[in-house]
Structure formats: C-alpha cells, structure tokens
Amino acid sequence: MKVKEHCGIVGVYADNSPMISYESLKLLQHRGQESAGITYRKDGSLVTMKGLGLVEEALDPRLLPNAKLSIGHVRYSTTGKGSLDEAQPLSNGKIAIAFNGTITNYFKFGTSTDTEFILKVLSEAPNIKEGIRRLVDLADGAYSLVVLTNDGELIGFRDPKGFRPLVLGKINNGYIIASEDSVIRQLGGKPLRDVKPGEMIYIKDGEIESEVISRDRVSFCSFEYIYFARPDSIIDGVSVYNSRIKLGEILAENHGVDADVVIPVPESSIPIAIGFSRKSKIPMEYGLIRTLVAKRSFIMPTQDKRNAVLEEKFGIVKSVVENKKVIVIDDSIVRGNTMRKIVRMIRDNGAKEVHVRIGSPKVKYPCYMGIDFPLSKELIASEKDEKEIAKYIGADSVEFLTVEEMIKAIGRPDLCHACFSGVYPLKFSYNLQVLESIFKKVS
Numbered sequence: 555m556k557v558k559e560h561c562g563i564v565g566v567y568a569d570n571s572p573m574i575s576y577e578s579l580k581l582l583q584h585r586g587q588e589s590a591g592i593t594y595r596k597d598g599s600l601v602t603m604k605g606l607g608l609v610e611e612a613l614d615p616r617l618l619p620n621a622k623l624s625i626g627h628v629r630y631s632t633t634g635k636g637s638l639d640e641a642q643p644l645s646n647g648k649i650a651i652a653f654n655g656t657i658t659n660y661f662k663f664g665t666s667t668d669t670e671f672i673l674k675v676l677s678e679a680p681n682i683k684e685g686i687r688r689l690v691d692l693a694d695g696a697y698s699l700v701v702l703t704n705d706g707e708l709i710g711f712r713d714p715k716g717f718r719p720l721v722l723g724k725i726n727n728g729y730i731i732a733s734e735d736s737v738i739r740q741l742g743g744k745p746l747r748d749v750k751p752g753e754m755i756y757i758k759d760g761e762i763e764s765e766v767i768s769r770d771r772v773s774f775c776s777f778e779y780i781y782f783a784r785p786d787s788i789i790d791g792v793s794v795y796n797s798r799i800k801l802g803e804i805l806a807e808n809h810g811v812d813a814d815v816v817i818p819v820p821e822s823s824i825p826i827a828i829g830f831s832r833k834s835k836i837p838m839e840y841g842l843i844r845t846l847v848a849k850r851s852f853i854m855p856t857q858d859k860r861n862a863v864l865e866e867k868f869g870i871v872k873s874v875v876e877n878k879k880v881i882v883i884d885d886s887i888v889r890g891n892t893m894r895k896i897v898r899m900i901r902d903n904g905a906k907e908v909h910v911r912i913g914s915p916k917v918k919y920p921c922y923m924g925i926d927f928p929l930s931k932e933l934i935a936s937e938k939d940e941k942e943i944a945k946y947i948g949a950d951s952v953e954f955l956t957v958e959e960m961i962k963a964i965g966r967p968d969l970c971h972a973c974f975s976g977v978y979p980l981k982f983s984y985n986l987q988v989l990e991s992i993f994k995k996v997s
C-alpha cells in the first residue's frame with residue numbers, strides 16, 4: 555500500500571549485545587527501511603551509530619565493539635522528515651530511546667518529533683522509572699519503547715493500550731526485548747512472553763524487574779496481523795500466519811466468485827490466498843513473481859519512489875492467467891497503485907476476467923497510532939464504493955472483508971480498527987481534521 559510500516563526495535567543485555575542488536579535489526583527490516591541505528595554502552599558512556607537506508611547500508615558491523623548493553627532501531631517515520639538527525643536511537647548522552655509507534659498528542663508539547671518528546675519527558679524526570687510514569691500520564695497513542703541509560707539500565711515498555719507488539723526473551727545467558735518473537739527465535743534465543751500493555755521491564759546488572767504502570771482497554775493494531783508483522787510471529791498468543799489463513803477463508807466463504815485460479819500478490823497476502831484457495835477449492839497458482847530487488851512499496855516516502863518500486867517489483871507467469879477467470883488476492887488496498895498495475899498486467903497477459911478480493915476492510919481513515927497512512931483523500935476507499943474502486947483499478951469486481959469478519963478471523967476482540975471504522979480508541983479527544991493537517995506529509 556505503501557503505507558509505511560511501523561518501526562522495529564530491539565534492546566539487549568547479553569554478551570556481544572551490539573552484534574545481537576545488529577542481527578536483530580536485519581531480521582526486523584520489514585518494519586522500517588528509512589534508517590537504522592544502534593546505541594551501545596561502553597565504559598559508562600552511550601555511543602550511537604546510525605545511517606540512512608537499509609541496515610546493511612546504514613551500519614558497519616565491524617565498528618561494533620563487544621559490550622553488554624545496546625538498543626537498536628529500524629525506522630519508517632510517522633512524524634518529522636525521516637532525516638539522519640531524527641533517526642533513532644535518539645540519545646542525549648545519558649538516555650537513548652528506540653521507539654515504535656506515534657504519540658498522537660506530541661504536537662501539544664512543542665517538539666518537532668514524537669521521539670524528541672519522549673526523550674524530553676524522560677530527561678526531565680529524576681530517574682528513568684519516574685520518567686516512564688510521567689510519559690504514561692502525558693502521552694496518548696502508541697508507544698512500544700526500549701530505553702538505555704548511561705547508568706546501565708535497560709527498559710522495555712509497551713503503552714497501556716498495547717497498540718504495538720513487544721516481546722521479552724532470553725539470549726546468550728542474558729535478555730532481549732524485541733518487536734517480534736520470530737526474530738528472537740531466529741537468533742537462537744527463547745521468547746519468554748509478550749510485554750504486557752502498560753508494563754515496564756527494567757533490567758540492571760542482569761536482574762530483571764517488572765511493573766504494570768497503568769492499565770487501559772487494550773486496542774492492538776489489526777494491521778499488524780493483516781500486513782506488517784512477519785507471518786512467523788506470534789503476537790499476544792495469536793499466530794500472524796493463522797490469522798492470515800483465516801482472513802482468506804472468511805473472504806472465500808462470504809465473498810466468493812466463480813473462477814479458475816487464485817493468485818496472491820506477494821508478499822504479505824500469500825497466507826490469505828492459501829486460506830481463500832483451501833476454502834473455495836479453486837487452485838492457487840504463483841502467477842505474480844516478486845523480484846528480488848523489491849522493497850515494500852507502501853513504505854516509500856514519495857509517489858515517484860512508490861511507482862519505481864512497483865515497476866521492478868512484479869513479474870507475471872502468462873500461462874497461469876491466459877484465458878482464465880482470475881481471482882487476485884491482496885491483504886489491503888490503500889492508494890490502489892499496486893492493484894491497478896497488477897490488474898492491467900493480468901489483463902495484458904490474456905485473462906478473461908479479473909476479480910479482486912481483499913483480506914481486510916476498506917481503509918478509509920488515516921492512522922495516528924504508528925502507521926503513516928496517506929491523507930484521507932489519497933485513500934482510494936475513503937470516498938469510492940466497491941463498484942467505483944473496481945472501475946478505477948480495472949477489475950470486473952472487488953470485495954473487501956467487513957470489520958466484523960476481520961475481527962472474527964484474527965480471533966481477538968481487543969483490536970484497533972480505526973483506519974477501517976473511523977473509531978479511534980484514543981485516551982483524549984481530537985478534532986480529526988486538525989490531526990490530519992498536523993500529521994500530513996508531503997508525498
């Protein structure tokens with residue numbers, strides 16, 4: 555969609571911590587591709603390395619020393635410009651933070667990004683634990699955080715509504731806190747549990763403490779299950795892969811259509827298409843090939859870059875679509891760029907009919923809790939109905955899940971669905987037009 559994703563964060567207390575952070579960031583690359591950074595603690599000082607681009611472009615692992623404590627971040631900006639000075643971790647020499655989410659009300663506090671706002675609140679407090687408490691009082695929105703201090707404290711915190719994931723695990727006889735459990739398992743560590751909404755994990759000198767600072771009604775981001783998170787992740791006990799299979803099954807059950815073949819739009823819709831194919835008994839074929847150079851187009855900051863990514867992203871297997879009635883499955887439609895291009899490719903290669911089925915509801919509203927959706931006027935479903943969308947993307951038909959079907963498929967009731975329903979589960983109330991003008995980016 556070319557929504558941008560969330561960010562990915564990691565914090566490690568273990569031997570060889572900076573290298574573990576580095577490897578974790580590579581495995582979290584799907585969550586942010588704008589910049590990457592690591593802060594480590596050496597001889598009582600915090601040292602930060604960061605750069606623009608993918609992890610391997612931004613950071614030189616040969617420069618990372620052996621140290622016990624570090625945090626890391628891959629960014630996709632939701633506030634500010636995405637420049638190097640804003641890249642994370644953001645450090646003032648005493649405290650460094652890596653943050654996933656969006657502080658919805660940060661603009662009321664006069665800082666230029668929400669990350670700066672968090673650093674300011676933490677720095678003004680007498681100690682880091684008190685800083686987190688003050689943050690919870692002041693902040694609205696989504697914030698999964700890792701914090702490192704020059705006193706050797708490592709903190710993991712998940713906002714009281716638990717919008718974003720955060721997992722605690724063991725690694726190298728120490729601890730790791732990361733955005734997704736799949737990363738911990740892949741590095742040979744052992745996920746222990748999800749950090750609870752409102753919970754602070756505090757690690758110092760190898761000792762670990764936990765305190766739930768505040769409780770609230772949980773509103774986990776449904777888009778993590780639909781698109782953002784890795785399919786091999788399990789979030790709050792719910793498998794992302796199984797959710798996607800179920801999204802596809804319900805899509806087939808309630809929005810089926812007669813056809814010869816089901817084709818997923820790689821990457822994230824593949825399990826949805828598997829579910830659809832199983833339930834509908836229409837064979838799935840891998841008709842669209844995602845080329846190796848492909849980046850996640852939704853995360854690209856400008857329309858030109860998004861188009862360039864799409865041009866080189868897909869190839870097509872003509873024999874799969876020629877003279878066939880084709881169902882194309884994607885996880886979401888945001889601006890409609892991807893689907894428009896794909897439907898044209900499938901028709902140009904001789905398909906008889908092209909029906910589009912989407913494993914999420916219509917995205918109609920922006921997000922202020924960690925995802926950089928475009929302005930509502932750029933969201934294709936904000937004003938168009940199914941027929942108009944089908945016309946725009948050149949399909950014979952298009953159908954989406956309803957919000958209720960999506961919640962049933964994911965299988966947990968405590969989900970945020972504001973971008974689909976317009977119901978924002980925030981702590982304070984806002985004029986949505988004002989929010990939209992504050993968060994709008996030039997794209």
Ligand SMILES: O=P(O)(O)OC[C@H]1O[C@H](OP(=O)(O)OP(=O)(O)O)[C@H](O)[C@@H]1O
Pocket residue numbers: 555556557781819820821822823849850851852853884885886887888889890891892893
């Ligand atoms: O309607 P649009 O604005 O074009 O956006 C929708 C597309 O963007 C996402 O894919 P993306 O390319 O970001 O990543 P993916 O390869 O992981 O699916 C999503 O999976 C859709 O395919």
Ligand SMILES: NC(=O)CC[C@H](N)C(=O)O
Pocket residue numbers: 559560561562629630631632633634653654655656657667668669924925
């Ligand atoms: N995607 C994110 O989690 C972004 C974090 C933070 N709001 C930033 O702009 O850097």
Ligand code: SF4
Pocket residue numbers: 717774775776777778920921922923924925970971972973974
């Ligand atoms: S508005 Fe949408 S993308 Fe944003 S947190 Fe809610 S479900 Fe996730």
Ligand SMILES: [Mg+2]
Pocket residue numbers: 555819820821822823884885892
């Ligand atoms: Mg996609």
